[in-house]
Amino acid sequence: MIRLKNxxxxxxxxEGRVYALDDVSLEVEKKDFTVILGPSGSGKSTLVNVxxxxxxCDMGRIFYDDADITKLKEKExxxxxxxxxxxxFQAYYLLxxxxxxxxxxxxxxxxxxxxxxxxxxxxxxxxxLKRMPYQLSGGQQQRVSIARALAKKPxxxxxxxxxxxxxxxxxKQVLALLQKYQEANPVSIVMVTHNQGxxxxxxxxxxxxxxxxxxxxxxxxxxSAAEVxxx
Amino acid sequence: xxxxxxxxxxxxxLNICGIFVIVFLTVALGVCFTxxxxxMNRGLGELQELNLEDFSFFPNVTEEDIADCQGNYWExxxxxxxxxxxxYDFDWEKHxxxxxxxxxxxxxxxxxxxxxxxxxxxxxxxxxxxxxxLDYNYAMANRLKTGETFSIGEEDYxxxxxxxxxxxxxxxxxxxxxxxxxxxxxxxxxxxxxFKVYEDTESIxxxxxxxxxxxxxxxxxAMKRDENFYLFMERDENPQIFSAVNSQINMNRIxxxxxxxxxxxxxxxxxxxxxxxxxxxxxxxxxVLKALGYTNWELTRKYMSYFFIVGIPALLGxxxxxxxxVPFYGLVFGNFSVPLVSGGVMPGNxxxxxxxxxxxxxxxxxxxxxxxxxxxxxxxxYNEAGGAVHKLAAFRNRKVQKSGYLKGVKSILLFSKxxxxxxxxFSGFALGVQIQFAYTTYNMTSSIKELVLQEYNYExxxxxxxxxxxxxxxxxxxKYLCETVRLKAESGSEYYNLNLYxxxxxxxxxxxxxxxxxxAIDLQQLDGVVINQWMSMKYGLKEGDEITVLLDNEExxxxxxxxxxxxxxxxxxxxxxxxxxxxxxxxxxxNGIFTNDNTVSGDENVLSVTTKTEMGNIxxxxxxxYVILSVLLFVCGLVVGSITLTLSLAGVVQGNRxxxxxxxxxxxxxxxxxxxxxxxxxxxxxxxxAVSIPYTIALCTVMFRMISINSNMAYPTSINIISILCCLxxxxxxxxxxxxxxxxxxxxxxxxxxxxx
Ligand SMILES: Nc1ncnc2c1ncn2[C@@H]1O[C@H](COP(=O)(O)OP(=O)(O)OP(=O)(O)O)[C@@H](O)[C@H]1O
Ligand SMILES: [Mg+2]
Numbered sequence: 001m002i003r004l005k006n007x008x009x010x011x012x013x014x015e016g017r018v019y020a021l022d023d024v025s026l027e028v029e030k031k032d033f034t035v036i037l038g039p040s041g042s043g044k045s046t047l048v049n050v051x052x053x054x055x056x057c058d059m060g061r062i063f064y065d066d067a068d069i070t071k072l073k074e075k076e077x078x079x080x081x082x083x084x085x086x087x088x089f090q091a092y093y094l095l096x097x098x099x100x101x102x103x104x105x106x107x108x109x110x111x112x113x114x115x116x117x118x119x120x121x122x123x124x125x126x127x128x129l130k131r132m133p134y135q136l137s138g139g140q141q142q143r144v145s146i147a148r149a150l151a152k153k154p155x156x157x158x159x160x161x162x163x164x165x166x167x168x169x170x171x172k173q174v175l176a177l178l179q180k181y182q183e184a185n186p187v188s189i190v191m192v193t194h195n196q197g198x199x200x201x202x203x204x205x206x207x208x209x210x211x212x213x214x215x216x217x218x219x220x221x222x223x224s225a226a227e228v229x230x231x
Numbered sequence: 232x233x234x235x236x237x238x239x240x241x242x243x244x245l246n247i248c249g250i251f252v253i254v255f256l257t258v259a260l261g262v263c264f265t266x267x268x269x270x271m272n273r274g275l276g277e278l279q280e281l282n283l284e285d286f287s288f289f290p291n292v293t294e295e296d297i298a299d300c301q302g303n304y305w306e307x308x309x310x311x312x313x314x315x316x317x318x319y320d321f322d323w324e325k326h327x328x329x330x331x332x333x334x335x336x337x338x339x340x341x342x343x344x345x346x347x348x349x350x351x352x353x354x355x356x357x358x359x360x361x362x363x364x365l366d367y368n369y370a371m372a373n374r375l376k377t378g379e380t381f382s383i384g385e386e387d388y389x390x391x392x393x394x395x396x397x398x399x400x401x402x403x404x405x406x407x408x409x410x411x412x413x414x415x416x417x418x419x420x421x422x423x424x425x426f427k428v429y430e431d432t433e434s435i436x437x438x439x440x441x442x443x444x445x446x447x448x449x450x451x452x453a454m455k456r457d458e459n460f461y462l463f464m465e466r467d468e469n470p471q472i473f474s475a476v477n478s479q480i481n482m483n484r485i486x487x488x489x490x491x492x493x494x495x496x497x498x499x500x501x502x503x504x505x506x507x508x509x510x511x512x513x514x515x516x517x518x519v520l521k522a523l524g525y526t527n528w529e530l531t532r533k534y535m536s537y538f539f540i541v542g543i544p545a546l547l548g549x550x551x552x553x554x555x556x557v558p559f560y561g562l563v564f565g566n567f568s569v570p571l572v573s574g575g576v577m578p579g580n581x582x583x584x585x586x587x588x589x590x591x592x593x594x595x596x597x598x599x600x601x602x603x604x605x606x607x608x609x610x611x612x613y614n615e616a617g618g619a620v621h622k623l624a625a626f627r628n629r630k631v632q633k634s635g636y637l638k639g640v641k642s643i644l645l646f647s648k649x650x651x652x653x654x655x656x657f658s659g660f661a662l663g664v665q666i667q668f669a670y671t672t673y674n675m676t677s678s679i680k681e682l683v684l685q686e687y688n689y690e691x692x693x694x695x696x697x698x699x700x701x702x703x704x705x706x707x708x709x710k711y712l713c714e715t716v717r718l719k720a721e722s723g724s725e726y727y728n729l730n731l732y733x734x735x736x737x738x739x740x741x742x743x744x745x746x747x748x749x750x751a752i753d754l755q756q757l758d759g760v761v762i763n764q765w766m767s768m769k770y771g772l773k774e775g776d777e778i779t780v781l782l783d784n785e786e787x788x789x790x791x792x793x794x795x796x797x798x799x800x801x802x803x804x805x806x807x808x809x810x811x812x813x814x815x816x817x818x819x820x821x822n823g824i825f826t827n828d829n830t831v832s833g834d835e836n837v838l839s840v841t842t843k844t845e846m847g848n849i850x851x852x853x854x855x856x857y858v859i860l861s862v863l864l865f866v867c868g869l870v871v872g873s874i875t876l877t878l879s880l881a882g883v884v885q886g887n888r889x890x891x892x893x894x895x896x897x898x899x900x901x902x903x904x905x906x907x908x909x910x911x912x913x914x915x916x917x918x919x920x921a922v923s924i925p926y927t928i929a930l931c932t933v934m935f936r937m938i939s940i941n942s943n944m945a946y947p948t949s950i951n952i953i954s955i956l957c958c959l960x961x962x963x964x965x966x967x968x969x970x971x972x973x974x975x976x977x978x979x980x981x982x983x984x985x986x987x988x
Binding site: 078081087093100101102109114132 | 284624625631633639891893896897900
């Protein structure tokens, strides 16, 4: 479904350039649960940003089915994101002036989805719907940001450290929920994480270091969220 | 300290640029107006030291008085003046001058014999035989130099000095209302002996000047009513001395007050918003630093740098205004004959316009920051905004409808950023006020000439020295009898000099009086007098009122039959027949004509000729200042208005970057983003503009009313739809351009940069 071919992304760094992604090629299939692992600063966030059409790469191609999104104009890219992708950011990015419900609706409204109660229930944030983001803990904010992404009914969901701020119980709850959601809906999930244990849930594991993919492995059998060894 | 300051300027560079320009303009304009006013006051102050008269008068010399002096009129007048001086305790002096028309120039010649109203030499030295001293304004307008020759008729004089005469601040010629023109009219002083030569050939104008003795009770009201005075006029109501110049000073002050009010409130708001924005922007950081152990003083002291941010442009503005004040003085007061005493850099003004605002804003910024950082560090880090705003936002959040989600978000954003909201609203308002004010001023000016000249269906207004009997020469003219009368004010204590025109019925069309709505006024059909708009404003009169008029020391109660649309002049019109009934004036006596003939030149019975062209010039003279001022204010308003709008809308885009970019990431189209985040403010700016319309109209009406009452002309304000539409177009245009620029800029910034900033 998604194919990256020789993608390069650099950042200016004083005089020189940092190769955040250095000639990366990768394929993700429909309904895949892909986990991206790697040390801090290895280029994980950059990879999902580029893959999702959030950021542009310097070189290479990115295909969604047969369409090359690197060729899209800004406007078309926006339309593409609206149709296809959902995000859960490492830093939540909730909108400070909107309460929880309206933050979720920011996603739901895009696809005229009025029926996000199930998601809210699943994520266990029903009690906070009227609260403002600053009145939530980090984990609660994380769950709101997941709800916002799911309410948009994306074809591909990109999650950048969705459990980074959660303890084991809540983290596993979130993962279980994503897994359950994927079973019920035709969605591919691409998840960045530090947590080695989570990779056991994925059918594809991508290891990144210094902007390069060093290993792509496929799991034949996957664990449920409850069975994951938390680390 | 320097480093912090620089980084602070850099981060807020847009706002600080705005502060620079607006503070500069505000201070420059303020200083320019203020110093102009001060120049004028100092100039007038100097005149007071020249033994300036308290009043002008002429004794009422009766037949008996003359008989007592064996038929010598002047002796009788002198004796009467002496008596009056004893009664009311004043010193007096007889002042004479003669008017000589020569080569298109009118010279008013005075003998050098004064103790009261002494001339002041601006340049040169006192005249000796065969020398002449000319008035400064004429000399400057004609680029004359001392030592050059100036001839009157056959006589050649050497110019010894340029002078100003304190009783001729605004040298209006007699009572015809003809205004002083410094290029063709000249005041001149020669020795007494030289003056004697003219006494034989020319007619001499005489007036007495009086100064109260220190012991005097200064019973001016009693003197005004005293029959023994044929004429009595205090210097403040004398158009040649203070009345005209005072009205100009008042206008200057009113316009200054108006424009300074709006400009300085913009400046104050802008600085406060910048400070507030800066505190908000780094509130989290301040919280972190506080958590790390920095003291409040260490965190906030850099806010004192607003001393320089405000002080530097204010200082530059001071010098610009100071430098502009002299030419501006020439523009506004150029027609008055007052010595220019420019006092160099004035420490008082500098203090008021530079140091006071600089210190005020530095302290305000510091105290505000201090107030904000007094909270615990954690609160500062997590709870970025204040409580009240949040409560409002939370409330608004609940109101978001199921159907109109983006609309709901739009209103949340609009109202949760109170500062930005107010700023945008005010920017639209300020732009509207300034542009419309300039526009209204301009419109008013151009309509005045029309309104005044409307009644001139004739070219010349010819006054004869006395009642004429032979009118065969003037068959096609409209005859009138003009008498000087005094209008008794409501309070009963003050009198105003007016001209009563009792107008004949033949050729009546030549005087085309019209009421405010344009309908013709038929003088002959009315059983009262016709006043004009200015008198109506000045004396608070309307149609149907009764006024008390003094004619030859008799009081008459006269109805006001109509108000004409003219806005200038002190002429009361009345039909000849009605005049006979009301005042008992001789129905056959006429002493002047409105005419299109040019046959009168050289007729020695002619007292004065006022032409339509001249009247146009007079009006032009007093309205030109406003044309220039309105252009000035327009440019200034456009600059300041655009800057405030730019800054406020920049604030909108800046303050909502997060929203715009996140929405774009999620896949909202540009149109939806604009609708949710930006379009609301476009409406707010226009609402601000809309509010400015009634405000400006009301303010202009009040202001021009004040000016009218304090001057010799009414300044009518009218609502002009076209000008309002123009202003709206300008406002909307500026808003669109600015929003477009900022959106373009925002597109270039990457998502992560925005979110992590
Ligand atoms: N805007 C930027 N400008 C310059 N360098 C950047 C920028 N963003 C990221 N980098 C660099 O690119 C590299 C990859 O960063 P990225 O955020 O993708 O790492 P990551 O794997 O997500 O790390 P983490 O696990 O800590 O989130 C890093 O070396 C980072 O310093
Ligand atoms: Mg990352």
